[in-house]
Amino acid sequence: MYSVLSCIVGQHNVWLVGLASLVCLAGVGVTLSLLHRAATTGGLQRYGWNFLTGVAAGAAIWCTHFIAMLAYNPGVPVTFMPVLTVVSLLVAVTGAGLGFAFATSGLTSAAPVIGGSAVGLAVAAMHYTGMLAYRIDGIVAWDETYLLTSIALSIIFAGAATRSALRADTMTGHLSAAALFVVAIVSLHFTGMTALQITPLNGAVEVADDPSTAMALAVAGMALVIIGAGISSYLIDDRARYDSYQRLQHMALHDPLTGLPNRTSFTNYLEFELDRAEGAKRKVAVLEIDLDRFKEVNDLRGHQAGDEVLKVIADRMSNLLREGEMVARVGGDEFTAVKTFIDPVTLVEFLERLQKVIFEPIEISDxxxxxxxxxxxxxxxxxARDRENLLSNADLAMYRAKASATEDICFYESSxxxxxxxxxxxxxxxxxxxxxxxxxxxxxVQTSISTGEVIGYEALLRWHHPVRGAVPPVEFIPIAEETGLILELGEWVLKTACAAAAKWSQPLKIAINLSPVQFIHSDLPKLVEDALKESGLDAKRLELELTESTIVENKERTLAILQKIKELGVSIALDDFGTGYSSLETLRSFPFDKIKLDRCFMQDIEVSPQSKAIIRAVLALGKSLSIPILAEGIETNCQFMILKDEGCDAAQGYYIGRPGPSISIETEQEDLLTA
Structure with a gap:
């Protein structure tokens, strides 16, 4: 250790040693930054960053070595062989590049240590290649102990430095890695120079060191240029990454079409405003905005025109915003807005501004x-006192406004x-x-009025809610039709009813209601066919019922579907006849197998001559068309007898039998047959 210190103090120009140290520190700092970037990228980018790391590290190491060599004063004239000097630079750059490339490869958990050790070996190879280029007027000898020690120190500290650099996630770790790299370079050089022993030849004359100083400054300048290039590359990439991050951040929080904040950004803003309003005297209004007649633009002018409309409206709303106001696009033609206020007048004024820019005509092309x-x-x-309920309530108010013929803006009303x-x-x-x-x-049950014989059953869907109990069909069927759930429910009813009827002891008919929504889907005949095949039920035993309104909604399509179903051998009944659109044209357009007279005519048949006359007319119509008539809603014996006297074919109602679960069908049938 004393010999090394003596070498540093006694045989080196302290100023040039200081310059070499500055170059070394700057080079190590840039090298570690580039190394970290190489480790955090992949593919071809990693190769590029490893190359820059190798160039910066090799140049910094070589320049540190060369300046320190120029600082060394052996007491005799010296020269440098150009070829070997250049070779030493190539050794430093190549060795550092390959070592760091392996260190960041991830091939093994020990890759950082192995790669770093390779860099340390490259530093040693560079140093001693440079020493071969060092020509002295004297006899050169080497102390093997110091020589081997210098190589070992370089390998050990460089391996430790690389490992620390690639695993450090704190400033202390990065500083430790930098210190270890500096120690690796410095310990190699000065321990190696201590190993050098020179015996001057007779007649050798010591030369001045001014040229050495000038050369050292030139080398330092070159080193700083290379290091500066590395820093510039890092900063340019860092800026590019920052710009890219900003773009991604903007994309993540804004709608790409309109540039307005998206749902995520809106949610964050609303949470912030609610937190600020809590405990203060301010209020926060949430607005759900759904454009009207926008679908018409898409249908008539195309989606490009629709996009232009959205951009114009978004731009208008953005330009009217003031402090405490925000508008976001959260869906196709759906927007949300936030208004923080104390005076309700400012909320009304905000709504008026929004309404004005939305309702103002938009000119697009021609x-x-x-x-x-x-x-x-x-x-x-x-x-509401929380975000979710506030949004939900605004949404409910918006749907009320949409359903209203006179109001475009509705405030939430719980009632x-x-x-x-x-x-x-x-x-x-x-x-x-x-x-x-x-x-x-x-x-x-459905019975023949003339004989009292059971002719079939109508399947009726029931829902037992775990909390609400029995939910009336009049409540949940319309909801199922609005939401499209009727398709799933209808399929379940069809398959379940067919499977149950197939097991009955007598070949009675099973009647099933069809919803208008089911006729929207052209696969209804296939569904009926599958239900018959799966259950094994004879198609002649299945009767499907539909109302006349179903036919009126899309007559051509509905009749085509009915024809396909009828070709399977299934009966088709016209349900609720006498209400809605009842017309002779409907009966003429399709060969129905049965007409079901609506229950409303049964309510006052006992006292109303008009009701009795209507029933008589319908029965006469059925006979003239050879279509049997079934009357629904029979609740008294008097009603039953009137229908019997008028010649009605079949009846259904509470007087005949109340709806019951499938397990009671056989028993009920036997009771009716013996009644």
Whole structure:
């Protein structure tokens, strides 16, 4: 150790040693930054960063060595062989590049240590290659102990430095790695120089060191240029990464079409405003905005025109915003807005500004469109004290505005909007009803009026809610049709009823109601065919019922589907006849197998001559068309006898038999046959 210190103090120019140290520190700092970037990238980018790391590290190591060599004063004239000097530079750059490339490869958990040790070996190779280029007027000898020690120190400290650099996640770790790299370079050089022993030749004359100083400054300048290039590359990439991050951040929080904040950004902003308003005297209004007539633009002018409309409206709303106001796009033609206020007048003024820019005509290319909007408003803390309920209440108010013929803006009112919420909850529960085995079928008997014989049963869907109990069909069927759940329910009813009827002891008919929604899907005949095949039920025993309104909605399509079903051998009945659109044209357009007279005519048949006359006319119509008539809603013996006297074919109602579960069908049938 004393010999090394003596070498540093006694045989080196302290100023040049200081310069070499500055170059070394700067080079190590840049090298570690580039190494970290190489470790955090992949693919071709990693190769590029490893190359820059090798160049910066090799140049810094070589320049440190060369300046320190120029600082060394052997007491005799010296020269440098150009070829070997250049070779030593190449050894440093190549060795450092390959070592760091392996260190960042991830091939093994020991890769950082192995790669770093290779860098240390490259530093030693560079040093002693440079020493071969060092020509002295004297006899050179080497102390093997110091020589081997210098190589070992370089390998050990460089390996430790690389490991620390690639695993450090704190400033202390990075500083430790830098210190270890500096120790690796410095310990190699000065321990190696201590190993050098020179005996001057007779007549050798010591030369001045001014040229050495100038050369050292030139080398330092070159080193700083290379290091500066490395720093510039790092900073340029860092800026590019920052810009890229900013773009990604903007994309993540903004709608790409309109540039407005998206749902995520809106949620964050609303949470912030609610937190600020809590405990203060401010209120926060949430607005749900749904554009009207926007679908018409898409259908008539195309989606590109629709996009232009959205951009114009978004731009208009953005330009009207003031402090405490925000607008976001959260869906196709759906926007949300936030308004923080103390005076309700400012909220009304904000709504007026929004309404004005949305309803103002929009000119696009060669046409003009007018877009309206339905706006629902909910206010914190009056209508809700948390984000989810506030948004939900604003949404309910918006749907009320959409359903209104006179109001474009509706404020949340619990008395009116909670009914809608209850329907939504019921719809949500209905989605799980099939899976949870909450649905069942009840069967109501149909009899021949003339003989009293059972001719079939109508399958009626029942829902037993785990909390609400029995939910009337009049409540959940419309919800199922609105939400499209009727398709799943209808399939379940069809397959379940067919399977049950196939097991009955007598070949009675099973009647099943069809919803208008089911006719929207052209696969209904296939569904019926599959239900018959799976259950083994004879098609002649299946009777499907539909109302006349179903036919009127899309007559051509519906009749085509009915024809395919009838070709399977299935009977088709016209349900609820006498209500709605009842007309002779409907009876003429399709060969129905049965007409079901609506229950409303049974209510006052006993006292109303008009009702009796209508029933008589319908029965006469059925006979003239050879279509049997079944009367629904028979609740008294008097009603039954009137129908019998008028010659009605069949009856169904509480007087005949109440709906019951499938397990009681056989017993009920036997009772009716013996009655």
């Amino acid at each position: 046409f003009e469109v007018s877009i309206g909007a339905s706006i629902g408003v909910a206010i914190y803390p009056d209508d 009116m909007d909670e009914r809608v919420r209850a329907r939504r909850v019921l719809a949500s529960d209905l989605r799980d009803a099939v899976k949870k085995n909450e649905l069942s079928l009840h069967y109501q």
